[in-house]
Amino acid sequence: MRNPSTSASSGGAQAATTAKTPCCSKVGLKRGPWTPEEDELLSNYIRKEGEGRWRTLPKRAGLLRCGKSCRLRWMNYLRPSVKRGQIAPDEEDLILRLHRLLGNRWSLIAGRIPGRTDNEIKNYWNTHLSKKLISQGIDPRTHKPLNPESVDQNKASSSKATNRNASSPKSSNNKNPAAAAAGVEETTSGGSTQIISNKENVYIENTYLDHEYHITGNNNASHGHSSLLNCGDGTCGIDSRSNIHGLSNEEHEDINYCADEVFSSFLNSLINEEAFTSQQHQQMQEQANLIVPTSDPLVSLSASTFGYGTSWESALMSSTFNQNDPSKRINGHLQ
């Protein structure tokens, strides 16, 4: 692993040129790669005073950097818990699974992989995993099989020049006007999973798993939590309309949990269930000599989790609930 601190020759003491970002607009602030001296100043200060108050931290620490830059450097590189080095195969596997569940929610994914930062995972995804999936004929955004035209397009876009323009332009944080007009906040729209919330409810909709997970509970600022699913007051519950938690479509029931634990175990159950059912389904396939037209374990999950157990087409057709109208899913029940 290269140490960026040693490559500080380029762009180093360049003054901020843009005046749009308040904290970086001050003339004389340093940008570019960090030097070992700066790293030490920042590390020593945070060890002594702790994290937070990033805006004023640089001045207090004697750094000519903006707060954002300090925070980023600490979070992505200097924090003791940050693990350096190659992504291990099991970590890679976990990233793939989580991306399939969560889409480009790098911070959420990073939160499930100890020692790895969102930036690191994002970079690893863009430089390794997306290409790997494309080479396997899988669309890295949707995790669905690519059609031949898409394969060509994706292969073309994997070159440096086009890759930089491949992503949608600054769309990640844009609100969906239609959703906004309907009083529904679409918090983000990931590749494989959509998290939709209104003031009282949160929906997790994973279209590729052919499930709809519905986490109910307050989702307003008065809770005082930044996390979408972190209510922590016991009012949150999870309602899965698949039988992934052992509940049938007909007789599902609300279960109250602390949302953090719910979300955590929710992800675990998905990840583990996926691993389990993938294996299980493969065995079933072998036994029944059935052909599933893809190697994507996701497809196996869909089929076997729904209990149809034979093909992904049946799993797709088994979706009986309304996937398009969040207003019909309040409190986990169709209205």
Add this chain to the structure above:
DNA sequence: AATAGAGCCAACCGCACCTCG
């Protein structure tokens, strides 16, 4: 050895959310 292109990753940017007065 020189050069061009590709790969890679730390850092930056802009936006949205949260908190607080």
Add this chain to the structure above:
DNA sequence: TCGAGGTGCGGTTGGCTCTAT
């Protein structure tokens, strides 16, 4: 309720390193 400040997130970029010619 509103606005300002602080923070976090995801997308993008700059530039160093590697590899092929």
